[in-house]
Amino acid sequence: MLKTILRRVLQIIPTLLIVVTFTFILTRMIPGNPAATILGPQASAEDIAKMEIKLGLDKPIWEQYFDYIFAVLQGDFGTSYMYNQPVTDLIASRIPNTLQITLVGLLIALVIGVCIGIYSALHQYSAGDYIFMVLALVGVSMPIFWMGLMLVKFFSVDMGLLPVSGRGDANDIIDVMRHMVLPCFCLSTIPMATFARITRSSMLESIHSDSIKALRARGIKERSVVWKHALKNALPPIVTVLGLQIAGCFTGAILTESIFAWPGMGTMIVNAITNRDYMLIQGVVLFFAIVFMIVNLIVDIVYLIINPRVNYEGGGK
Amino acid sequence: MSMTNVSRRSFIGLAAAGMAAASLGFGVEAPQIALADGEQKLVVSLSSSPSKLDPIHYSGTYESQIIGQVTDRLIEYNDALDTFEPSLATEWTVSDDGVTYVFKIRQGVKFQNGQYVKGRELTAEDVAFSLNRSHQYSDNNRLAMLNVAEVTGDYEVTCTLEGPNASFLTAITDAGNSIVAKEEVDGWGDSFGIHLTGTGAFTLEEFNLDENAILKANPDYFLGKPNIDTLEIVFISDPTQAANKVVAGEVDIATDLMGEAIETVRNSSTAEIWETQALQINYIRFNMRHEAMQDVRVRKAMIEAVDFDAVRSALYQYNDAVAAYLPLPYGSWGYDAQYEELFPGYDPADAMELMKEAGWEKGFDITIYVSNTEERRTLATLLMSYWSVLNINATVNSSEWGTFSDTVCSGNAPVYAMSWSWYPDPYFFLNKLFSSDETSAIGNGAGYVKPEVDDLLTKAFETTDQEVRKAYYGEVIKIVMEDCAGIYYANPTKFYGVNPRVKDFYQRTDGTLRFITPERNTYVE
Numbered sequence: 038m039l040k041t042i043l044r045r046v047l048q049i050i051p052t053l054l055i056v057v058t059f060t061f062i063l064t065r066m067i068p069g070n071p072a073a074t075i076l077g078p079q080a081s082a083e084d085i086a087k088m089e090i091k092l093g094l095d096k097p098i099w100e101q102y103f104d105y106i107f108a109v110l111q112g113d114f115g116t117s118y119m120y121n122q123p124v125t126d127l128i129a130s131r132i133p134n135t136l137q138i139t140l141v142g143l144l145i146a147l148v149i150g151v152c153i154g155i156y157s158a159l160h161q162y163s164a165g166d167y168i169f170m171v172l173a174l175v176g177v178s179m180p181i182f183w184m185g186l187m188l189v190k191f192f193s194v195d196m197g198l199l200p201v202s203g204r205g206d207a208n209d210i211i212d213v214m215r216h217m218v219l220p221c222f223c224l225s226t227i228p229m230a231t232f233a234r235i236t237r238s239s240m241l242e243s244i245h246s247d248s249i250k251a252l253r254a255r256g257i258k259e260r261s262v263v264w265k266h267a268l269k270n271a272l273p274p275i276v277t278v279l280g281l282q283i284a285g286c287f288t289g290a291i292l293t294e295s296i297f298a299w300p301g302m303g304t305m306i307v308n309a310i311t312n313r314d315y316m317l318i319q320g321v322v323l324f325f326a327i328v329f330m331i332v333n334l335i336v337d338i339v340y341l342i343i344n345p346r347v348n349y350e351g352g353g354k
Numbered sequence: 355m356s357m358t359n360v361s362r363r364s365f366i367g368l369a370a371a372g373m374a375a376a377s378l379g380f381g382v383e384a385p386q387i388a389l390a391d392g393e394q395k396l397v398v399s400l401s402s403s404p405s406k407l408d409p410i411h412y413s414g415t416y417e418s419q420i421i422g423q424v425t426d427r428l429i430e431y432n433d434a435l436d437t438f439e440p441s442l443a444t445e446w447t448v449s450d451d452g453v454t455y456v457f458k459i460r461q462g463v464k465f466q467n468g469q470y471v472k473g474r475e476l477t478a479e480d481v482a483f484s485l486n487r488s489h490q491y492s493d494n495n496r497l498a499m500l501n502v503a504e505v506t507g508d509y510e511v512t513c514t515l516e517g518p519n520a521s522f523l524t525a526i527t528d529a530g531n532s533i534v535a536k537e538e539v540d541g542w543g544d545s546f547g548i549h550l551t552g553t554g555a556f557t558l559e560e561f562n563l564d565e566n567a568i569l570k571a572n573p574d575y576f577l578g579k580p581n582i583d584t585l586e587i588v589f590i591s592d593p594t595q596a597a598n599k600v601v602a603g604e605v606d607i608a609t610d611l612m613g614e615a616i617e618t619v620r621n622s623s624t625a626e627i628w629e630t631q632a633l634q635i636n637y638i639r640f641n642m643r644h645e646a647m648q649d650v651r652v653r654k655a656m657i658e659a660v661d662f663d664a665v666r667s668a669l670y671q672y673n674d675a676v677a678a679y680l681p682l683p684y685g686s687w688g689y690d691a692q693y694e695e696l697f698p699g700y701d702p703a704d705a706m707e708l709m710k711e712a713g714w715e716k717g718f719d720i721t722i723y724v725s726n727t728e729e730r731r732t733l734a735t736l737l738m739s740y741w742s743v744l745n746i747n748a749t750v751n752s753s754e755w756g757t758f759s760d761t762v763c764s765g766n767a768p769v770y771a772m773s774w775s776w777y778p779d780p781y782f783f784l785n786k787l788f789s790s791d792e793t794s795a796i797g798n799g800a801g802y803v804k805p806e807v808d809d810l811l812t813k814a815f816e817t818t819d820q821e822v823r824k825a826y827y828g829e830v831i832k833i834v835m836e837d838c839a840g841i842y843y844a845n846p847t848k849f850y851g852v853n854p855r856v857k858d859f860y861q862r863t864d865g866t867l868r869f870i871t872p873e874r875n876t877y878v879e
Contacts, residue, residue, distance in 0.1 A: 069756020201598045300565040
C-alpha cells in the first residue's frame with residue numbers, strides 16, 4: 038500500500054506542472070488587458086502603459102512564465118493585481134470561509150442522503166421510496182441560484198426567520214449558524230440527491246447479494262445486517278462519489294457565495310476572472326488542483342482500506 | 355427497532371452535531387459591531403467590492419465611497435453638483451491666467467488617531483504632499499494637469515498647473531486626491547490602503563475584502579460629530595439580494611438597484627425606492643474610419659432608421675432610464691436643451707433616401723460591439739433589426755469588458771454601444787468623447803477628429819468662467835450633433851432602496867454617499 042501511495046504522490050508533481058502551464062497559457066489567451074480592466078474606462082493609454090510596466094506585463098511572455106514557475110517553486114504565488122496582496126495570503130484568508138459552508142453542506146448531504154438511500158433501498162417501491170427518489174431528481178435538477186433566491190424570499194423576506202446573507206457575528210454561535218443555514222442547505226441539495234441515489238442502488242445490490250442473504254439466514258439481527266454488513270459492502274461507490282462531490286461543492290460554492298455575499302474562494306475567483314487578475318486566477322486554480330489531487334489520493338487510500346482487494350498497480354490479488 | 359426510527363434520529367442528531375462542530379471548528383473571524391445603548395448604526399450596501407483604498411490606487415466608484423468617508427478633499431461639490439463648497443480649504447483664488455490656484459487651509463482640523471499620525475493637526479505640508487503624490491503616482495493620473503503644489507504660508511498651499519485647465523477644481527474633488535498624512539503613507543507602505551487614515555467624518559475600523567467595511571464616527575470631525583456612530587458598508591453584488599436585505603430591514607440603504615430588485619422594494623411595505631437621474635449617458639458610436647460611416651448621410655440614416663422610443667421601452671421596463679438626446683447627462687451644468695432638436699427623429703423613409711444619396715442603398719456588413727450585459731445585447735439585436743431596412747447586415751459581438759474595451763480602444767469596433775459616467779463638468783464628457791487626443795482611448799475609440807472641435811475644447815478648459823465655458827461646450831455639442839457622431843439615447847436612473855427610518859440623507863446625482871455636510875447630518879430614527 039505504501040508503494041502505491043508513494044507512486045500516487047509522485048504523480049502529482051508532473052500533473053501540477055501541466056496545470057500551471059495550461060493555466061498560464063489560458064489566462065494569457067483570454068482577450069482583455071488586465072491593466073485597462075484595473076484602471077477602468079477613464080484611463081488613458083499612458084496610464085495603461087504605466088500599469089503594464091508595474092504589473093510586469095510588458096515583459097515577453099516566456100519571461101513572465103519562467104518568472105512565475107520559479108516563484109511558485111519557492112512557494113510564492115505572486116501578488117494579486119486587484120487586491121495588491123500576496124495570492125497565498127488571499128487564499129489563506131478565504132479558504133476557511135469556503136470550507137465553513139462546503140464541509141457543513143457536504144456533511145448534511147452525506148448524512149441525510151445516505152440515510153434516505155438506505156431507507157429507499159430497504160423500502161424499495163414503497164410510497165416513501167418514490168417520494169424520496171422524485172425529490173432526489175428535483176434536487177439534482179434545480180439550479181442553485183434559483184433555489185437560493187427562493188429560500189431567501191420565503192425564509193428571510195416573507196417569514197423573517199433567517200438572515201438574507203452575510204456571515205454573522207463570530208462571537209455569537211447562534212447567529213453564525215442562522216447565517217449558515219440557507220447557504221449550507223443550498224450547497225447540500227445536489228450532493229444530497231446524488232448520495233441518496235447512489236446509496237440506494239449500491240445498497241440494493243448489497244442487500245440482494247448472497248452474502249447478506251446468508252447472514253439473514255443465520256438469524257443475524259436486521260440492524261446488524263444493514264448497518265454493519267450491507268452498508269460496508271455498499272460503501273466503495275459512496276466514497277468515490279464523496280470525492281467527486283467535494284469538487285462539486287467547491288464549484289457550487291462559487292454561485293452560493295455570490296448569492297449569499299459569503300466572502301470565500303468563489304467570490305474571489307469570480308472577481309479575479311472578471312478583472313483579468315492573472316496571478317490570482319493562476320494561484321486559485323493551482324490551489325484547487327492541489328486540493329483535488331489530495332482528495333483523490335485520500336479517496337484512493339480509503340478505498341484501499343475499505344476494500345483491500347482493490348489494486349492500483351494492475352492485476353488482481 | 356425499525357429503520358425509520360433509526361434514520362430519523364440519525365438525521366437530527368448527526369446533522370445538528372455536524373453543524374455545530376463544523377461551525378465551531380471553522381468559526382473564522384467575522385466582523386462584529388458592539389453598539390452601546392442609543393448608538394446609531396447605518397448599514398449601506400454597495401454592488402461591488404472595493405479592493406484598494408489607497409487614494410492614488412483606487413479605480414472604482416465603490417472604492418471612492420469608503421475613501422470619501424475616511425478622508426477629506428480641499429473642496430467638495432455641493433449636493434446639487436452646481437457649486438464647489440469649502441472643505442479642508444476655506445477659500446481659494448485663481449490667477450487671471452488660470453494657472454495658479456491658492457488655497458487657504460482650514461485651521462484646527464485633526465487627523466484621526468492613526469498608528470503614525472496620532473491625531474495631530476492638519477498642515478499645509480500634508481496638502482502639498484497629498485496633491486504631489488497623486489500627481490506623481492496616481493494609477494489613473496488624476497492630477498495630470500498639476501505641475502507642483504507648494505506650501506506658501508502656514509495655512510496656504512499654491513498649486514501651479516502645467517497650463518490653464520478649468521477642470522482642476524473638479525479634479526481635486528475626486529477621492530483620489532484626498533488629503534492624507536505623509537507619516538501614515540510612509541509608515542504603512544504598500545498596505546496604507548488597508549489602514550487608511552485621514553481627517554474624514556468616519557474612521558476605518560475594519561475592512562474585510564468582498565464582505566464589508568466598518569467605520570466609526572470621528573468625534574473630532576471639523577463639521578462636528580456625525581449622528582451615525584457606526585457605519586457598516588456591506589458588499590452585495592446581486593441586486594436582488596440587496597433588495598431583499600433592505601426589505602428585510604438588514605440594510606438601511608441599498609444602492610444600485612436594478613431590474614426586478616426595483617420592483618421588490620417598490621412593492622414592499624418596509625422600504626422605499628429613491629431615484630435620481632445619473633450623471634451618465636448611454637450611447638452608440640459610429641467608427642469614423644469605416645468606409646461607409648465616414649459619410650455623415652449614412653450615419654444620419656442609421657439614426658433615423660431606429661425608433662428610439664420603442665428601443666427604450668424594450669430596454670428599460672422598470673423605468674430605469676429617460677430619453678436622452680445629447681452627449682451630456684441632464685445633471686451636467688453644460689447641458690443645453692436647445693440642441694435637443696438636432697437629434698434626428700425616427701424617419702425610415704428619409705433614412706433610405708439618405709443611403710441612396712450616399713451611394714450605399716445596397717447596404718454593407720458591420721459588427722456591433724457591446725459589453726456582455728443583457729441591456730447591451732438586447733440593444734444590439736434591436737439595432738440589427740432596424741438597420742436591416744437599410745440593407746445593413748449587422749452582426750453582434752458581445753464580450754466581457756476587458757475584451758470590449760480593447761477592441762474599441764484599438765479602433766476595431768465599427769459600431770459600439772456603451773455608457774459614460776463622470777463628473778458634472780462637461781470637460782469629463784466632451785473632451786474624452788470627442789478630442790482627437792483620445793482616439794486610442796475608449797472615450798473616442800470611434801476616431802472622431804475635428805480641429806474645430808479640438809479648438810473649442812481647448813478654449814473651454816483654458817477658461818475659468820463657467821458661463822463662457824458653457825458657451826464653448828454648447829458649440830461643441832452643436833457640431834458633434836450635426837456630424838451625427840453618435841446616438842445618445844438614454845440617461846439612466848439610479849435607484850436606492852431606503853429604509854424610512856433613515857433621515858436627512860440625500861441621493862446625489864453623482865452617486866457619492868455623503869452623510870454629513872454643512873447642511874445636513876444623516877441619522878436614523
